[in-house]
Amino acid sequence: MSTSAGGPPYGRRRRRLSGLWLGLALVTAAYLALVLGMLAATATHSPPGRLFEALASREIRHAIQLTLITSTLSALLSLGFAVPIGYLLARGEFRGKPILDAALDIPIVLPPMVVGLCLLILFQTPLGQLIERAVPFTYTVYGIVLAQFIIAAAFAIRTMRATFDHLSPRPEDVALTLGASRARAIWSVTLPAAYRGMLAAAGVAWARSFGEFGPILVFAGATRMRTEVLPTSVWLELSVGNLEAAVAVSLVMVTAAMLVLTTIRAAGERA
Amino acid sequence: MIRVEGVRYRAGRFGLDDVSFAVGAGSYGVLMGATGCGKTTLLEIICGLREVEAGVVMVGEQDVTGEPPGRRGVGYVPQDGALFPAMRVREQIAFALRLRRWASADIEARVGELAGQLQIAHLLDRKPAGLSGGEGQRVALARALAARPAVLLLDEPLSALDDTTREQTAVLLKETQRAQGVTALHVTHSLREAGQLADVLLQMEAGQVRSAAPV
Incomplete structure (x- = not known):
């Protein structure tokens, strides 16, 4: 021009x-x-041959599988909590809302190690012990999911709140005048409109869970072939001086994270 | 018919006190008033989206004051149309009919009838993002009329349209209101619109509604 x-x-x-x-x-x-x-x-940093050699180990392959499964479960669980809580914060008017709003940010501002320690202590209380008898969380795979979820959900809630804040409440009101109940209006009108936000929230939650280290180390441990996730693998390999393996695991994490986030973004753009 | 009697409403500093007026069955009422005087609030009270402290709202011969929005027999077109963002036009118009469990063939026929009358048949498979302002308002109107409400409430439905589209839509609005036999209450700032559409002209001022002289 x-x-x-x-x-x-x-x-x-x-x-x-x-x-x-x-x-x-x-x-x-x-x-x-x-x-x-x-x-x-x-x-x-390392020749490809050395990287593939490191990735061929049973422990690392187990960690890859465990990390992908737990991150996906945590992301879905986070979304399940983030949608109703985000809606409540965006549309609800009630006493104590600013306090609730601040309280939901606690997992974001707490140092990750402290989150793990708090979880560990919680499950030492009588109530925690009772839960442990039904579902053992401490030093188990369930513990990994819980440790990932508690932080990932806080980020997903922020994303869903922003999503609902940006959606006008008017279409939902119109749905009420057309004969829908509030629940039906949310289900049929608001949630489909919030689809991209839900994908973004799930993506953020997945990414947080995928890279989570501190709380998992403290609460679920770092036992090989049991509770070892990829960030733990990087730490374990570094601690024994095996830099090639640490680099290989790091590259797997970068690749997987980029693939998943690109897929989620593409799905959001198609919606 | 719409009849509002002694309605009192308060939200913070804003309030409506002892508001009363009526629009006869099948008539086209136009409500005018300064920005922020409570016209939209009044429409939302008639819809049931806001609860009154006192007074009665009648739709037809029925007192609907305590009824939820969906049981008032009211169709509502907000200022921006408020179309459902993720739904195709066809689904938007059919929404109220599906809730009432109409048979598929009847839904199809009603959607077709309204789409023909409001000249939106070619838009039925589009989503709101692909519609112009005038098209969006016609879709919102079809959606509000689908379940044959007794009363149609329109909140500045033409204000965001260009002059040509506004003229055409106003004519269409009046024709549709007559064809559907619905009582309308239309909020506007435009004297021209009021002159073109009003059977009954109402003026809102200082929390009160009174009949105004014909334009």
């Missing part, structure tokens, strides 16, 4: 905007260069 035909005011405006956009592009490029540089350095 020609920029000279628009006359002086238009031309000046274009030049100023170009400077601004150039500045923004430079800041973005600097950040992206850091991220990509870090990934490229890791990817080229």
Whole structure:
């Protein structure tokens, strides 16, 4: 497109905007260069043969499988809680709402290790012991899911609240005038409209769960072939000086995370 | 018929006190008033989306004051149309009919009838994101009329349209109201719209509604 035909005011405006956009592009490029540089350095650190060798180990393959399964379960569980809580926060008007709002952020602001410690202590209480008798959480796979869920759900709730905040309540009101109950209006009108937000919330929850380390280490342990997830594998391999294996696991994590998040984003764009 | 008698409503500093007016059966009422005077609130009270502190709302010969929105026999078209974002036009119009468990053939026939009358037959498989402002308002109107409500409430349905579309939609609105035999209450700022549409002209001022002189 020609920029000279628009006359002086238009031309000046274009030049100023170009400077601004150039500045923004430079800041973005600097950040992206850091991220990509870090990934490229890791990817080229060891010869591919050594990486595949590390990935062939039974322990690592078990950890990959366990991490994928637990992250997916945690993400689904998080979404199951995030949708109703997000709706309540976005649409509900009640006393104590700011306190509830702040309380739901506790898992986000607590240091991850502290979350694990709190869970461990909770399951030492009489109530916790009672639950343990029905479903053993401490140092088990259930514990991994619970530790992932407690933090992932807090992020999913934020995403769902923002989603419902951006959706007008008007269509739901109209559905009521057309004869729908509130539950039916939410089910038929609001939830389908919140589909992209639900995908985003599930994606955020999955990513958080996939990379969760501290709470799992404290609450579920790091027993090989039992409660070892991929972030634990990285830590275990590093602690015994096996850098190749740590790098291999890290690359598996990067690849899986990018694949899942790209798929979720593509599904959201199609919706 | 719409009859509102002695309605009192309060929300914070805003309030309506002892509001009374009536629009006769089959008539087209137009309600005018300054921005923020409570016109939309009044429509929402008639719909049942807001609860009154005192007073009576009648639709036809029935007192609907304590009834939930879906049992009032009212069709509502909000200012922005408030179409269901994820639903195709056909499903939007059929929504109230499916809730009433109409047979599929009857639903199809009613959707076809309204789509023909409101000139939206070519839009039935589209979603709201693919509609223009005027098309969206016609879809919202068809959706509100589908279950044959006794009363149609329209909140500035033409305000966001360009002049040409507004003229065409106003004509269509009046024709449809007559064809469907529904009592309408239409909120607007436009004297031109009021002159074009009103059988009964109402003016809202300082929390009160009174009959105004014909335009």
